Structure formats: C-alpha cells, structure tokens
Amino acid sequence: MNIVVCVKQVPDTNEVKIDEEKGTLIREGVESIINPEDRIAVEEAVRLKEKFGGKVTVISMGPPQAENALIEAYAMGADEAILLSDRAFAGSDTWATAYTLAQGIKEIGDFDLIFCGRQAIDGDTAQVGPQVAENLNIPQITYVSNVEIEGKTVKAKRQLEDGYCILESELPLLLTVVDGLNEPRYPSIKRIVDAYNKEDTVKVWSIDDFEVDEDKLGLDASPTQVYDTFVPTHETKGEMLEGSAKEKVEKLVEKLKEEQVV
C-alpha cells in the first residue's frame, strides 16, 4: 500500500505570541513543529505500511526550513519526503496550497491512500485536505478517528461533535484525521542520524520539477486575501428589566420572543 501524507510545519502555538500592533504572529524564537494532527496522520500511515507493506511518502509545501518537519516525519518511519518550495508558492491560501499539493501528489503518482491532519493549529481552516481530494478527484472522509482496511475497502469512523458515523469507501481515498486516532511514536534517533547523513532525504521540488499552472499559484491566485487580523474582544451586555415581578416577566417573555428563543 502506497500512502502519501501531507504535513505542515507550524509554530508551536503553546509558545507563540501575537504582535498586537501588526496583528501577526511573532515567529522569532518560537520553535517550529509538525502540525500535531499531521503527526497523527504520519503515525497512522507508518502503522498501515508496517501492516500491509508498501511505502509512505510525506509531502509539504513551505519555505526551505520546512524540511525539518519532513525529516521528523522521516524519523518516524516515512520512506520518502518531498518539499514543494518555490517563491511562486508564497502567500498561498488554502485553495492555492491544495492545488499545489495535489499537483505534487500527481507527480508522485502511485498512491492508494492520502492522509492529512484535520487542520493546522496556526490557520485552523480544515480546508486543505478536502480541497486536495477535490483536485485529485478522489473520495474523502474527514475527521477520522478510526481506520480499518480490508482489501480495497476502507472503513472509517468520522468523528462529529455530537456523535460519529462509520463510512466506507474504496481506495484510492483521502482521509483527514483527528487527535485521538493514535498515539504518535517518537522520532527514532537512528533515523534522525540517517536523515542528516544522506544528502537527499528531502527532495526539494520547485515549479520546474513538477507540472503546475503558474496562474494557480501563490498570493495572486489565492481567492482569500487577509485584510486585517485582530484579537477578538468579547463584550457581553446585561439589561435590567424594571417594574413589578409580573411586568418584568412579561417584558422578559417579549424579549425572548424577539430573540426567537421561545
């Protein structure tokens, strides 16, 4: 079984601070990590490989330093790592990112299953996984908290807020996974040593290395543009109702009707 896992390098938001003036994250001095749910995706892929054979390829789109996230995934047991890195990708929103990743996956070619984390802790969009599936025109199951595979059939538990559903699909398929699916292993020190002793542990692909439509890349091709970021303030207002107890109740019922609560 050949599995592709999409990973993203994110700042460790436990330590991140916000520049109140600019409304951006202060990234200096903040450690970068593999997005936690992507780590779960890598773990699940490696476990399936150990069970069924095949290989795991991890792919990321990002700046050169995102290589470290891929090396960490390699140290967890991934076999190959590809970093899509080019100035042309800068400023991509989820649409452009998903397109770029999907083109990269097409270049990899032979895959049965694609794993993504549900969402990244820096953007929280949960859009890239589903959009990659759309770009590749394959089925998807999102928010997966359990995976069973028999032959070509995947049975996945889709975790929702108020319950879950069990869905079945044929391979090839894209799954986005949630926290709780597994307990990711620690990267192996031996594989870290191997990763840095080999020259081509991470293959870096620029726009010349795989087929992309340049009009669909980066900031210019991104339908989402960020105009402003700010820290939301929550204001709760109370209103005192006057009058006798009876009047107050009447007013309250009226208000509740206005708000369509009753």
Add this chain to the structure above:
Amino acid sequence: MDFNLNEEHKMSKKVYKEFAEKEVEPIAAEIDESCEFPAENVKKMQKADMMGIPFPQEYGGAGSDTLNYVLAVEELSRACATHGVILSAHTSLGAHPIYKYGNEKQKEKYLKPLANGEKIGAFGLTEPDAGTDASAQKTTAKLDGDEYVLNGNKIFITNAGVADIFIVMAMTDKSKGTRGISAFIVEKDTPGFTLGKKEDKMGINASDTRELIFQDCRIPKENILGKEGMGFKIAMATLDGGRIGIAAQALGIAQRALDETVQYVQEREQFGRPIGKFQGLQWEIAEMATKVEAARNLVYKAAKTKDSGESFSKEAAMAKYYASEVASEVANKAVQLHGGYGYIKEYPVERLMRDAKITEIYEGTTEVQKMVIAGSLLN
C-alpha cells in the same frame, strides 16, 4: 572549540526534550517516592533508539556521537536524574567497554542487544574495600579448564537488579597488582551469581542499585574482555567515558534547579513585590546561571574531545568535577531561594538537591577527579 549543535543534534535534542516532558516528568516525583524502576519508560526509550546513541548502527546503535548522547542524558536528567543515570550507566559503563575492547563475537552477542536496547547493561568495579583505590580488588577469577571461576562481591552497582549483561572486574593474578586485574562479561542468572538487596538511597531513588555476589560463578573462558591483565586499563578508560555521562546528568539537574528558581522568584511575592525584584536574589540567579553555562561548556567540550578521538581523560574529569559541584550548589541555592516551599516535596527542588549529591560521588568522587586532573598536569 565550536559548541554549536548541528542539525542532527538539534533535532535529537528536541526529541529528548519532548520525551522528558511527556513521559518522564509526569512520573518523576512518583518514582522518587516509590523507588520503582521506570521499566516502561526504558522500553519507550528503546523504541526511539535512545539506548545505544553513540554506537555504530552495525552494532545496533543509533550511529551518532558522544555529544548527542550527552544531550539525551542532560534532557532526561532535567526531568528526572534517575532516568539520566539509567541511560548513562547502561551506555557508558555497560555497552561501551564491549564496543571498545570486545572482539567481533562479543560485539555480536552482547553489544548488539545492549545498543538496540533489548538488554540493559551494568558495570561492577567497586568493592567494600576497593572504592577510590580500585586497585585493591578482592574479587578473583581463576581459569579452570574452559571456564573462569568468579568469587567475590561488588557493591553499589547501578542498574544491577534490571541488567542482563554485566562487565565485572576481577583479579586473575594477584602478584601483578593492577596488571593482574581482568574484565569479564557476565550474564544475569549465571549459576553462582546473585544479587543483594536494593540499596535504600538518599536520591536517584528509582535507580536499582545492588550488590553483586559471586560464589564459584563459572563463566565461559571467551567472556574475558580484551586479554588477561587488561582489566584495570579497561575500567579506567570506561570510567573516563562514564564521567561525561554523569557530568551531563549533573548539568541536567543544575539546569532544572535554575529553571525552577527563575520561575519561582518571579511568582513569589514578599514585601509587596516578586522576590526576583530584589537585587540580592538577582545576583544569586546570575551566579547560578553563569555556573550552569560554564558547566555546559565543559561537558560539551569533553564530549567533543572524545568524539574527536583525542585523549579526553582530563576534560572528562574537569567536566564531572565542575558540573557535579555546580549541580549541588545550584540545587542547594534553589532550595534556599524557595524558602520553606523548597524543603517540602511538593516542589521539585527538594528532589534535585538529593539527586545532585550523588553526582559528586559516583564514577569517581570529586577528589578522584582532581587526582586525574593534577595527574595529567604534573609528572
């Protein structure tokens, strides 16, 4: 000397740190109290290939270097000094002598399972009457046909109750003094080899320390390490390496004591402000931090010197002497600056102070380190 960690070191360190925070720290106080060996965590360390960091991959190791191993001991010890010494004694004392002095057959049979973490190693040199004077060995090994017959006792042996493979020093020819000492590989459960009771220690409580008792214990002739008479040399060289591990353990303890104190003095208020606002305390913190950093430089330098292949006895002795004294001093100050809270077990500095003391004693006391340092300078 360049102390910048390379990418391999940095990523390994990140793994050790995360492992220490998620797996080790949560049980540190508990195992200090229960004295229970953290077997599950050792298994987890094995899975992440942490049990043979500096040994080549062909022998089951991770294929890295001493500096990487030092980072592991340091980060583990920051969370729990017991974990630090388990790894240090296993790697430096149990596995390393086989790597350095063992023949191919011995490496295949004993180093591989040690380096890949399937088995745990220990080292027996100290005896009731042979501590700093390691030459006064009373344990004997007599060749009888195809076997050596061991008799005698070893005390204070780290990992004794959990180890599978022991390196044991014994006298093969008393008339030759230190040149009559030989080193042997002994497997646990060999008839005639038993363990004493678990020692009740002041600190590093979950480290399993016991006596090794040999009564007509017969081991195969081929389990001699190196040649007859090489034992003392092997023991001294092994301890040189071990000292770097203990220095790293001390460094981890010292760093943690500093971290705890830095946090505490900014939270604790007296006279209407955090006590860290008082200059008297600021100077204490500055001194502690400087000493910890100086210790780190000595420890990393010793590791790098060993990795370069040069003689590193002096560097290892300096690192161990200094880092262990700093650990004790900084942990002691940490307790002082925590006031009454520092003396109760709810705060980790109490444990750090007890754990720090041993680093000045085992694998050569501070006094021995000074003998080694002076010996390398004077004729």
